[in-house]
Amino acid sequence: MADAPWIFRTYAGHSSAQASNALYRQNLAAGQTGLSIAFDLPTQCGYDPDDAIARPEVGKVGVPIASIDDMHALFEGIPLDQMNTSMTINGTAIWLLALYVGVARERGTDQRALRGTIQNDIVKEYLARGTYIFPPAPSLDLIAESYEYCVAHMPQWNPSNVCSYHLQEAGATPVQELAFALADALGVLDRVAARQRVDDAAFQQCVGRVSFFVNAGMRFVEEMCKMRAFTRMWDALCRERYGVTDPKLRQFRYGVQVNSLGLTEQQPENNAWRILIEALGVTLSKDARCRALQLPTWNEALSLPRPWDQQWSLRLQQVLAFETDLLEYGDLFTGNPVIEAKVTALVDGATAELAKIEAMGGITGAIDTGYCKKELVRSMAARMGRIERGEQIVVGVNKYVEALPSPLVGGSDGGVFHADPAAGDAARAAVAATRARRDPARAAAAVAALVDAATRGAPIMEASIACALARVTTGEWAQALRDVWGEYRAETGIAGASIGGASDDWQALRTRVLARVDATGRRPRLLVGKPGLDGHSNGAEVIAVAARDAGFEVIYAGIRVSAAAIAQTAVQEAVDLVGLSILSGSHLELASAVVDELRARGGGDIPVVIGGTVPAHDHAELLRRGVSRVFTPADYKLSDIVGALLDLCC
């Protein structure tokens, strides 16, 4: 008999709880077997929709959830005890879990019957994803507490999902993905062990509850071997480090989202093939087949997907699982010497890298010193360099670039998704209504109890559920804890990386910069920053490194900076040019805000450029709003980009 297929998921959520609820019901009706929830950035970073920094981002890249009322609306008509719900939530993970439990309690659903996952992986937020809030120590404690709580009260819930997915999206090589993710998992379990709040049997259950979220890229044979290497290493680590005897608890359980970094803006239809090939890497081999699979869509590099785009990708999974004979066989690769050799090489490389991290005091040490982040930026920079020089072929980008116009982008919507412009106002109205309706004394008491628990280093889950039931908001919950634990800023890792080598293009560029310095007596100064809550740092990082390599002085303001702070920095630093990187879809609002703030500070003469995910139909509008130039992923030659920046420097 054929094996049961993996779980088909589609990562989705936008605009409002109501709109997302409708989308989920539609996807479930289409045969999807689990929910995967995308939250908007304010929810992920712990801000209410009426917070100044949150305003432009509300409902853009996911659903806004500011209180238990929104959570009720999100799951309306969906029986929680029959659902497998995966929530991509990290900095505020334990809060969203509290809201979910709160909904179950108010509905009278048994909380022990809840099944699903909160991503709840802070390490990769520091390294790649950017939606962290608190410093490492309290953040890891929150994750440890989720394990303690779930093994006791929610036995079918996965308290965290250790992610290597995002590391690959930030440039990680397979060996780095293996080593960093495993070190991350060990860091979590070591923390649980050190807290001594669970007995030995429960600890072994905690080990068994660790699940992973892995990436699979275009080198699909190597990627399949990577999954096998993961399985092998995780089994050994559980056995040797934690003495786990039950092999079931040592299983490497993983879900996958296939690689999106390699999906291109140019000839976007080619991405459909890329996604198919990537999916094969994690399904072909029975011994290392994923438990759940999420696929991006053909228009990944253009904008968020529309429902039809998601349906097309879901159909890929269904065709693969139900029309082919894939699920009828045992493992196809066991004993194959080529595969064996590759797996061994990956295991060896990752074991060495893991030992290096252990020597730094484990993953927390490697976060502290910035080691992992530096290595990732270095890998990302190397990747960009290879593509720029044509050493790594990307069809449609640096090879076979001539093509007929794509009919897929020819429709009236340009083949891209348009978020509901009224989402922000609706979310603000909803949170205002919740605040107006609730019992203020009960809400205040719940927050006070939360602060008290956090200050004492006691568990905060029950206090958080009490906050949820008292209709405390996401922003209030997070702010209370910020006040106790402080806010963190992760290492940027950019100082050690380099992109511009000794190639002719780069030599010529450096000569141009030098000539300019000689002629004007001025070394170009560039500010690179990311306004809003957007955590996509790859673009900003490589531009900063590239400009430095060309001879610019680069003030790097990093992620999650307000438009006003960027403008003030530009003025204080007397830069020649402000470079914004925006991939959150809020480019129109944020660009206007930066330009206005610059003018208000007497810096209206400083030119502003933007790079990132900016759909073509917005370019003219950005120029009208005072932006000097727009760059997109199609501009992949960094030496050309920096050359253009030089021309804009006064």
Added chain:
Amino acid sequence: MSLQEILDGNVRAGARLMRDLDDRRPEALAVLKQLYPHTGKAYLVGITGNPGAGKSTVVDSLIAHYRQAGERVGVVCVDPTSPFSGGAILGDRIRMQRHALDPGVFIRSLATRGNLGGLSRSTFDVAHVLDAMGYTRILIETVGVGQDEVDVMKAAHTTVVVTVPGLGDDIQAIKSGLLEVADVLVVNKSDREGADRTERDLLHMLDLRAHGERKAVEIVRTIATKGLAEGSGIRELAMAIEAHRDRIWRGPDAEARQLGRTSAHLAELVRALLADRATKAMAERGGLAQLARRVADQESDPWTLAENLVASV
């Protein structure tokens, strides 16, 4: 830009003047000279120490402290220029982001641009502008230094050297140069293991160098990431800085010490100006490579050539 704008604290005007000074514009130097009589009110605290020790985080927390105390704070932070490209990544202020919109705080990043000693040549010019703009507390962060010469820090009123636990047996890493300039020693990241041991080692080393009278150097433990929260040690650090200020700048040696500060600054200016002229003189003779060729071709020995060149300066 007018003198008055700077004295009024106009941020855009001040920042532009700093840029012009950093770019060594002669007209900017003229403005600086005019500003000079309006300076001398600020207290300069130098922050130096190993790369990644937490200097910027300490500065961030000190800003919060001085702001609470009602002072206007200027910050100059210096990062290294890449010798390969001449470019630089200036990333210190990212740790001070929460003060970005505070009108009582002005943060300025500088690249070393080939200058040695952990600071750019323009650092004290910029500090003077901040002083004239009314910032009364000026924090100067050097690049991360190992045991390089940080002599120029003598131009600050109080120099804080930041170290971390876990340098282990390598505590020697902060020997000589760094320890010599320290008025206050900070063991930051004392949430990590080994802070006791580091403190003991530092005390021991201070005793060792105490030929005759032992320099009074306070050692303060901090967890800079905790900001001003209980147990961060930042208030204690500020108190140690004030104690040093009282001892030296409000004590009997103040005048001598002020002379020392001015001497250090003056010596630096003279050295730099002479170096400029030498560079120019070399350029006029076809550049260093050209001169070297004359030695290689045995037209001259290097000593005579150098003497003649300098004599012409």
